[in-house]
Amino acid sequence: MRAMERDGLADRTAFDENPPRVEYALTPLGRTLIPLLDAARTWSGTHLSTLLEARRASERRR
Template identity: 65%
Template sequence: MRVGGKWTAMVLRCLEDGTPRRFSELRVPLHWITPKVLTETLRAMERDGFLRRTVHDENPPRVEYALTDLGRSLITPLDAACAWARTHAPEITEARTAYERAAS
């Protein structure tokens, strides 16, 4: 299951507006992810039912990715996790600083 996958949340954010996106369109905001890793992430998310891959009968074939209802259901918990992280960022930074001081 890829809910906690390293790039899953980023792909969810790129698709959350409901607009299907092509691979090349996902590569723009996710430019730091290698094409291989993005492909693996998309395949895993499709396998887990979080997104739908649609191949259009064109030449060359056009492939689009869109969130399923299951994938969209992850947006609310993701928003909550992001809000928690923003709220607690100073505490996390303080804890890291204290840890690094103690370790040196």
């Protein structure tokens, strides 16, 4: 999260509470990643079973 904050993708808000609390929110730049993340989620949902089978086959060959 700190790297995302450094890169301008997220804002960090620290609250002076006990126990301490921190909240993160996407910046406008960070929100531009949402369509890419949605596409990756859709792709993985479509191909997850194939990926897992390839992983199992690779482990069997070892």
